[in-house]
Amino acid sequence: MVEADALVSAREEVLARLRAARDAGAPRGGVPPTPREYRRVGALAAGSAEVVDRLEETVTEYRAVVFRAAGPGDVPAVLASVLEGVGSVVVPPGLPTTWTDGLAVTVRRDDPPLSVPELDGLDAVLTGASVAIADTGTLVLAAGEPDQGRRAITLVPDHHVCVVDAAAVVSSVPEALARLDPTRPLTFVSGPSATSDIELDRVEGVHGPRRLDVVLVGPPRA
Amino acid sequence: MRIALVATCLGDAMFPQALKATVEILERLGHEVVFPSDQTCCGQMHVNTGYLDMALPLVRHHVEVFADAAEVAVAPSGSCVGCVRHQHAMVARRGGDEDLARAAEDLAGRTYELSELLVDVLGVTDVGAYYPHRVTYHPTCHSLRMLRVGDKPLRLLRAVRGLHLVELPDAEVCCGFGGTFAVKNAEVSTAMLADKMANVLTSGAEVCTAGDSSCLMHIGGGLSRLRSGVRTVHLAEILASTEDGTPARDIVFDTTEVGEGKGVHP
Amino acid sequence: MSSTDLGMPTTAPDGVGFLRGSEPFPAAAHRALADTQLRRNLGHATRTIRAKRAGVVAEVPDWEELRRAGEAIKADTMARLPELLEQLEASVTARGGVVHWARDATEANAIVAGLVRDTGADEVVKVKSIATQEIGLNEALAEQGITATETDLAELIVQLSDDRPSHFLVPAIHRNRSEIRDIFLRAMPGVDPDLTDDPRRLAMAARAHLRRKFLSARVAISGANFAAADTGTISVVESEGNGRMCLTLPDTLITVMGVEKVVPRWSDMEVFLQLLPRSSTGERMNPYTSTWSGVTPGDGPQTFHLVLLDNGRSNVLASEDGRSALHCIRCSACLNVCPVYERTGGHAYGSVYPGPIGAVLSPQLTGISGPDDPNASLPYASSLCGACFDACPVRIDIPNLLVQQRAASIAAHRTPTAQDLAMRTVAAAMVSPGRFRAAERVLGLGRFAGRSGRIRFLPYPGSQWTSARDAPAPPAETFRQWWKRTRS
Numbered sequence: 001m002v003e004a005d006a007l008v009s010a011r012e013e014v015l016a017r018l019r020a021a022r023d024a025g026a027p028r029g030g031v032p033p034t035p036r037e038y039r040r041v042g043a044l045a046a047g048s049a050e051v052v053d054r055l056e057e058t059v060t061e062y063r064a065v066v067f068r069a070a071g072p073g074d075v076p077a078v079l080a081s082v083l084e085g086v087g088s089v090v091v092p093p094g095l096p097t098t099w100t101d102g103l104a105v106t107v108r109r110d111d112p113p114l115s116v117p118e119l120d121g122l123d124a125v126l127t128g129a130s131v132a133i134a135d136t137g138t139l140v141l142a143a144g145e146p147d148q149g150r151r152a153i154t155l156v157p158d159h160h161v162c163v164v165d166a167a168a169v170v171s172s173v174p175e176a177l178a179r180l181d182p183t184r185p186l187t188f189v190s191g192p193s194a195t196s197d198i199e200l201d202r203v204e205g206v207h208g209p210r211r212l213d214v215v216l217v218g219p220p221r222a
Numbered sequence: 223m224r225i226a227l228v229a230t231c232l233g234d235a236m237f238p239q240a241l242k243a244t245v246e247i248l249e250r251l252g253h254e255v256v257f258p259s260d261q262t263c264c265g266q267m268h269v270n271t272g273y274l275d276m277a278l279p280l281v282r283h284h285v286e287v288f289a290d291a292a293e294v295a296v297a298p299s300g301s302c303v304g305c306v307r308h309q310h311a312m313v314a315r316r317g318g319d320e321d322l323a324r325a326a327e328d329l330a331g332r333t334y335e336l337s338e339l340l341v342d343v344l345g346v347t348d349v350g351a352y353y354p355h356r357v358t359y360h361p362t363c364h365s366l367r368m369l370r371v372g373d374k375p376l377r378l379l380r381a382v383r384g385l386h387l388v389e390l391p392d393a394e395v396c397c398g399f400g401g402t403f404a405v406k407n408a409e410v411s412t413a414m415l416a417d418k419m420a421n422v423l424t425s426g427a428e429v430c431t432a433g434d435s436s437c438l439m440h441i442g443g444g445l446s447r448l449r450s451g452v453r454t455v456h457l458a459e460i461l462a463s464t465e466d467g468t469p470a471r472d473i474v475f476d477t478t479e480v481g482e483g484k485g486v487h488p
Numbered sequence: 489m490s491s492t493d494l495g496m497p498t499t500a501p502d503g504v505g506f507l508r509g510s511e512p513f514p515a516a517a518h519r520a521l522a523d524t525q526l527r528r529n530l531g532h533a534t535r536t537i538r539a540k541r542a543g544v545v546a547e548v549p550d551w552e553e554l555r556r557a558g559e560a561i562k563a564d565t566m567a568r569l570p571e572l573l574e575q576l577e578a579s580v581t582a583r584g585g586v587v588h589w590a591r592d593a594t595e596a597n598a599i600v601a602g603l604v605r606d607t608g609a610d611e612v613v614k615v616k617s618i619a620t621q622e623i624g625l626n627e628a629l630a631e632q633g634i635t636a637t638e639t640d641l642a643e644l645i646v647q648l649s650d651d652r653p654s655h656f657l658v659p660a661i662h663r664n665r666s667e668i669r670d671i672f673l674r675a676m677p678g679v680d681p682d683l684t685d686d687p688r689r690l691a692m693a694a695r696a697h698l699r700r701k702f703l704s705a706r707v708a709i710s711g712a713n714f715a716a717a718d719t720g721t722i723s724v725v726e727s728e729g730n731g732r733m734c735l736t737l738p739d740t741l742i743t744v745m746g747v748e749k750v751v752p753r754w755s756d757m758e759v760f761l762q763l764l765p766r767s768s769t770g771e772r773m774n775p776y777t778s779t780w781s782g783v784t785p786g787d788g789p790q791t792f793h794l795v796l797l798d799n800g801r802s803n804v805l806a807s808e809d810g811r812s813a814l815h816c817i818r819c820s821a822c823l824n825v826c827p828v829y830e831r832t833g834g835h836a837y838g839s840v841y842p843g844p845i846g847a848v849l850s851p852q853l854t855g856i857s858g859p860d861d862p863n864a865s866l867p868y869a870s871s872l873c874g875a876c877f878d879a880c881p882v883r884i885d886i887p888n889l890l891v892q893q894r895a896a897s898i899a900a901h902r903t904p905t906a907q908d909l910a911m912r913t914v915a916a917a918m919v920s921p922g923r924f925r926a927a928e929r930v931l932g933l934g935r936f937a938g939r940s941g942r943i944r945f946l947p948y949p950g951s952q953w954t955s956a957r958d959a960p961a962p963p964a965e966t967f968r969q970w971w972k973r974t975r976s
Contacts, residue, residue: 008494011589014798016495018570018747021805024497028808031567034560038553038759058772113786116703116737136765136773143787150787151736151778155729156703174758182721182754183583185784188761188777193729196769197642197658198665198687199529200536206641206691207698208729208776229967231918235928236960238967257971260921268915270872271907272894276915283919312888367874396827400871407869408952410517413831414871415956443957446942 042135042171049222051134052166056216058137062191063204064212068221075099075163075217079126082161082213089124089161090114090153094146099163100126110153119156125209126161127154131176132169136190139164139214140176143185151185160209162189166218223344224254226288228297228306228333230435231263237435243462244298244336247349250462258291266305269313271402278317281310285325288333294343295333298458300365300433303335308368335365336458337374337433347377353463354384357455358427360418360441362434363396375433375457382460390430391421399440415444422452433457498591499855500800505593505624506652507800507854509838512865516836529664530833534824537657540770541821541879548766557759559883562815565751566805572717572750573796579720583782585792592799593623600625600709600742601632603793607740609634609707613698615724615731616640617711618818619746619797621653621840625709636709637701639730641694648675654834654842656820657768662833665690691728698730708734708789712745713764713817715794716754720781722794723757725764727775735778741789746797748805748814760817763881767819800853809892813849815882822876822886828869837869838862844876848889856900864900867893928966 044051056066069078076099083089083105091100093111100107108114108122128147129139139162141148147163154160170176180186193208204210225248233241245255265280284306288295297303307330314323340346359379365371379387398404398414418441422430430445432438435456442454500507509516520526545551565572577587588603590596604612612629614620614636626636626647638647645660646653649671653659660668665685672679672690676697683693710731714723722743724731735741751760757779765774783792805811823829823843834842839850847866856864867890876886901908917923942958945951953959965973 009589010591010595013494013591014589014747014796014802015570015574017497017591017798017802018573018805020495021497021802021811022567022569024806025808025811026567027563031563032560034564035553035556038550038557038762040758062775120703133773138773143784151732152787155732155736173762177755177758177761182716182719182779183781185778185780185788187732188773188779190771190773190775192775193727194775195641195691195728196537197640197645197660197728198668198690200533200540200658200661201687202769202771203687203691205688206695206728206730207639207702207733231924234967236962238963238965238970241967242970257968257975259968259971262921262924263918265915265918268911270891270894271911272867272891272896272898273908273911273915274891274895276911279919280915309891363871363873363875367878394875396871396873396875398827398871400873403868403871405949405952407514407517407828408955409514409521410828410831410869411871412956413521414827439960440957443953443959446958447944447956 039172040174042175044134044171046170046175047167047218049219051169051171052216052218053222054134054171055132055137055169058134059191059214062137062194064191064214067213067215069215069217070220072217075215076102078215079103079161082215083124083126086123086159088122089126090119090122090157091126092147092149092153095126095128096147110149113150114153116152116156119152122157124159124161125153125157127163129162129164129168131179132164133173133176134169134171136173138176138188138190140180141187141189142180143187151187154187155208158209159211159213161213161215163215163217166216223294224256224292225339226292226295227255227257228264228288228295228302229257229261230297230299230302233299233435237456240298240435240456240458243456243458244296246462247458248296250350251344251346253344256292258287261287264302264305265313266302266309267401269305269309274313274316277313278319281313281326282322285310285322285329288329289325293332294339295329296336296339297333298336298433298456299435300335300362300369300371301436303333304364304368306330306333335369335371335433337371337378338369340378341374348381349378349461351382351461351463352384352465353382353460356386356388356426356428357460358388358390358422358425358430359393360390360397360422360430360432360437361393362432362437365433366394371433378457378461379431385460388425388427390425392417397437397441399437401436404440415440419444419448419450423450427452430454431457431460497802497806498798498800499803500853501592501594504597505622505799506840507622507850509862511838512862513836513869514865516838517832517869520832520836525664526662526833527831529662530830533658533661534830537770537824541767541824544766544770544772548762554759554762555881555883558763558881559815561751561756561759562882563812566748566811566814569747569750569805572752573747575717576715576720576750579717580782580794583720585720585782585794588793588795590795590797590799596623596744596795596797596799597625597628599795600744601629601634603740603742604629604634604707605632607707611635611637611705612707612709613701613705613734613738614638615708615710615726615734616643616659617709617744618656618840619711619744620709623744623797623799625744637698639698639702639734640726641691641728644694644698645671648672652835653840655823656818662835702733702737705734705738707740707742708738709742709744710734712743712749714757714760715745715750716757717750717752719754721754721779722781723777723779725774725777727769729776732776732778735780736788738789740791740793742793742795744795744797746799747801764817764819767821767879767881803855804849804852807852810848810852810889812884813845813852813889815884816845816849817882819881821879821881825875825879826870827873827875828871837866844870844886844890845884848886848893851893851896856897858900858902859905861900864897867897925968928968
């Protein structure tokens with residue numbers, strides 16, 4: 001290794017350079033405190049019918065498909081219609097069994113963990129979400145949450161069905177981040193995978209799931 | 223109000239019509255214009271080409287000439303006022319002259335581009351002008367983004383009797399002048415100019431106006447080369463025009479003979 | 489490197505990586521301007537993205553407050569960069585990651601190649617990373633017998649056509665759909681010969697081409713958009729899911745990150761996750777953002793290496809004016825609004841950092857060796873129109889940096905150039921009212937040159953002007969003369 005040959009470690013040298021540079025280029029007036037005058041809380045109350053409606057709009061604009069369930073008791077029936085025609089679905093270890101008990105679908109629980117080729121052979125994945133952001137149409141998956149599981153299960157299957165409880169819906173990005181634990185892997189999902197790499201035109205469906213269905217559980221439309 | 227005129231080196235030597243028009247407008251509105259005769263140049267060309275050290279004496283000279291000349295100073299040029307307001311103190315500080323930097327900041331706070339002076343300081347939008355032509359307005363980059371003059375020039379133009387204002391497509395895109403850029407990167411500059419001219423022609427205007435003689439020299443130089451039939455006229459000249467006055471000429475590329483001193487504002 | 493150099497801010501070394509082109513900007517721009525296909529592709533793409541960005545920025549009522557917060561967080565970061573990096577190192581290490589430090593491109597390439605070799609793999613998948621393009625990592629890995637596959641669609645297009653990236657967000661922005669189809673037909677093994685230029689079909693071809701590689705890859709290499717010092721949380725912001733594939737499925741993840749990408753707090757992400765997507769792809773949020781901290785048992789790569797790269801950044805940090813170039817979050821908004829970039833594309837800048845921000849960052853990373861250094865020409869590749877500042881989500885005053893870097897270019901002149909001498913002469917005249925008036929009188933002689941108000945031809949350097957524009961003849965009387973004649 002290069003480092004072993006040097007009299008001084010790269011770490012010490014880079015840090016010494018940066019310390020010298022930090023002082024040489026220090027702003028004469030000092031660094032002012034960071035102004036945090038932006039909105040910490042969005043316009044719509046977390047968990048409200050209005051914020052859920054806004055989420056439906058923003059998620060739909062990414063060409064994800066949104067379904068509504070009036071309450072937890074309606075989730076199985078909605079899922080049955082969402083997954084109609086789907087042969088197999090993987091679910092995280094702690095997904096409520098009541099969601100899948102009556103489904104006419106082969107349900108594979110990721111416990112013990114499925115291999116990547118096994119995941120590649122399944123049609124869909126069904127999870128919950130930790131937080132959803134209405135301003136941006138974003139769902140956040142936190143790895144290791146019982147109803148969200150490992151990152152790989154929401155990545156390899158081509159169809160992701162995500163159940164979002166109204167209580168998890170916030171208006172703004174700052175509200176969402178305040179609810180999340182940054183020490184576990186997080187995946188922010190805004191619509192199906194997409195690319196704008198060809199003439200800046202957005203095309204949905206590349207390497208991640210090409211189909212994203214979102215089931216919103218909570219108050220009826222405002 | 224007593225107002226000191228910053229003629230700008232380019233305006234003084236090449237485009238005196240815009241300056242005469244500025245004097246005419248302000249005097250018509252009842253103000254006193256003074257011309258400090260020791261003035262030379264704000265130093266913008268040196269600053270923007272990177273000769274910051276050479277610009278320092280120019281900044282010092284400008285501040286000395288104008289500090290006590292009048293309450294406020296005006297230049298019919300967005301880019302020169304932009305240099306005074308956003309670069310003079312920087313040049314002074316970089317040269318280690320904090321006193322000059324503070325004096326430059328004081329002067330900068332009292333130095334206005336023409337549309338700013340008229341609308342913000344003097345509180346007028348109708349300056350009593352008459353200009354019966356189809357006009358489009360190019361918001362020059364430094365007026366737009368260094369000074370943030372916003373719609374002040376448009377409000378002044380809308381109040382001109384007889385003037386038909388037409389929209390310029392992609393108005394906020396640079397014309398490609400950029401001072402020495404037009405020479406150092408002449409080909410890119412020309413490509414930008416081509417699009418600006420296309421938009422001016424698309425607008426259907428007979429006259430393209432702006433608050434900077436330099437940008438007008440660039441756009442007008444291209445339009446003249448094409449024999450396009452569109453002329454460039456400084457905003458000040460339009461605002462100075464009246465029913466009984468001499469009509470504003472193409473300030474840059476007039477095809478009339480110039481050797482015999484046929485001026486607009488004798 | 490001798491011990492006396494220890495601790496001195498240092499520029500990036502020559503001969504490795506892609507921070508400097510081979511010719512000055514005007515020469516490279518000359519060719520780009522003549523490429524009508526390139527001009528059309530760039531015009532279409534930048535116009536599209538400008539409109540999208542404007543729409544999603546306009547709907548954020550606190551956009552200016554977010555910009556000011558982003559600017560301040562970055563300034564604060566730079567003011568305590570070494571401390572934050574040590575904190576980041578401790579956070580990542582505590583969570584099972586291994587942190588490496590690289591003085592420059594050569595050292596970073598050697599570290600990464602060694603780490604890949606240690607796994608026994610001879611293939612890696614890569615997430616788009618400008619830092620690894622900067623250091624020429626793919627080329628260095630190839631020398632070691634390691635094949636690196638780019639997985640971002642645009643990077644794949646660039647790699648398959650043996651091309652160079654020309655944009656931060658869309659490295660193949662200079663290619664249109666039919667060119668991309670031709671590249672795929674020519675260079676993508678097993679591609680459907682009936683492939684059309686429908687973007688959806690092209691994206692599907694890339695999916696099929698890369699899927700087997702993703703599912704079997706053992707080692708991935710990524711960059712980083714942000715790294716929070718307090719929690720050790722790294723973020724990668726992307727669209728296609730290729731990033732998620734690389735960050736999730738392999739056993740080993742190696743992340744190469746410029747030292748300036750650290751941010752003090754995880755909570756600062758609430759600012760950048762609003763600023764970046766809207767400025768970059770012109771969306772409210774990009775499809776996927778992945779964040780991770782060290783290693784998570786049972787989920788994702790079980791070996792994680794973070795390589796912290798200097799490669800000239802200490803030299804940028806040492807300049808009070810210049811260091812704000814390190815605030816850049818690589819959104820590419822300044823490229824998309826720049827009238828120069830729109831007409832020349834990114835290749836004309838030579839460096840992997842094109843456009844307005846590249847014009848002020850590249851010369852600072854490499855230093856400027858003299859008037860013939862191609863990077864000395866970059867700060868002049870701007871009309872100083874200021875559109876870049878308005879678009880910048882962290883309020884980098886690029887026009888001012890351009891002026892400062894022009895001064896740096898001139899300071900590198902060991903002997904005065906013709907331009908230096910001319911500027912000195914003009915400055916001397918302009919500081920003296922007497923000499924200024926005399927100079928004006930000389931200029932006034934020009935009115936005898938012709939009888940019309942326009943000049944069709946001037947000698948060099950005026951010929952650069954009159955190549956496409958008429959020049960005005962000087963007036964019969966200067967303003968000063970008129971004032972004196974009529975007012976005194």
